[in-house]
Amino acid sequence: MRLFKQLLAVFAALLVIGAILMTFAYDVIKIDWLVFMELQSSYDDQEQPLPVPARSVPVEGVAYLPGMGEPENPVPADETSIARGAELYQIHCAMCHGAGGKGDGTVAAFLVKKKPADLTSEAVQVKSDGSMFLTITNGIWNPNNTLFPEKQFSGQMPPLNENLSVRERWDVVNYLRTIAASE
Ligand code: HEC
Structure with a gap:
């Protein structure tokens, strides 16, 4: 019984020391938790924007789609x-x-x-x-x-x-x- 108590005391002491050490290990030991934001389709800094979905039409009009030729100037000079x-x-x-x-x-x-x-x-x-x-x-x-x-x-x-x-x-x-x- 005494041995058990002694072991418990040693474990408790180790736990306290461990806990103190862990507070300093913050940002040193990095655990990569699964974050759901990582799973979305996004793009990095300086990357080209995502291409527009097929068959979508720009709000400014179909004339500005690539491959539609040169648009007419709609703005009077x-x-x-x-x-x-x-x-x-x-x-x-x-x-x-x-x-x-x-x-x-x-x-x-x-x-x-x-x-x-x-x-x-x-x-x-x-x-x-x-x-x-x-x-x-x-x-x-x-x-x-x-x-x-x-x-x-x-x-x-x-x-x-x-x-x-x-x-x-x-x-x-x-x-x-x-x-x-x-x-
Ligand atoms: C970073 C520098 C830069 C900026 C800013 C810039 N241009 Fe240019 N532009 C150039 C260069 C370089 C050429 C020549 C490219 C070539 O001949 O391949 C050029 C060529 C052109 C041409 C000739 C196109 C042709 O078919 O020969 C036009 C028109 C033009 N630019 C208009 C503009 C207008 C209008 C703006 C502002 C809204 C502008 N540029 C901003 C660098 C620039």
Whole structure:
């Protein structure tokens, strides 16, 4: 009986010491409990967003689906639209394409593979409104970028569809039409 009591005392002492040690082991000994949030389909930082479900239609209209061709410009090039476009251009495009659209923005010096296009040039101005819209939406992809297939636009023009709403993109297109004339 005495032996049993002694053993119990030893166990109790070990338990107390163990408990004290465990408080310091917090975050050192990590036990990976099953958390149900781990089981959901999510994506990591910097990953491309999940693709849209098949047969879904964007709220902005079917014209903006990939592969549907160049959309028509639904926004009249009035004073308001051009003024808005000018402001948005200075925020979202000027760092690469330059304040005057000549392709001489501050970031341009760091783009080694392809320089930003001169937006006042004939080569760009002959493009349709819809083509410019799609350039802003999708960026210009480099299909030869095998190093980062998910970043095929790297080094060239990034897609800006998350920076500019559809209406804002058309405002920028309307402004681009005036950029050559304002020289
Ligand atoms: C990170 C720098 C960068 C930003 C920001 C940027 N562009 Fe570009 N853009 C480029 C580069 C680089 C090219 C040339 C790509 C090429 O020729 O492959 C280009 C090309 C273009 C072209 C010519 C497309 C063609 O088919 O030749 C248009 C139009 C254009 N950009 C419009 C815009 C507009 C409008 C914005 C702002 C909403 C914008 N870009 C923002 C870098 C940029």
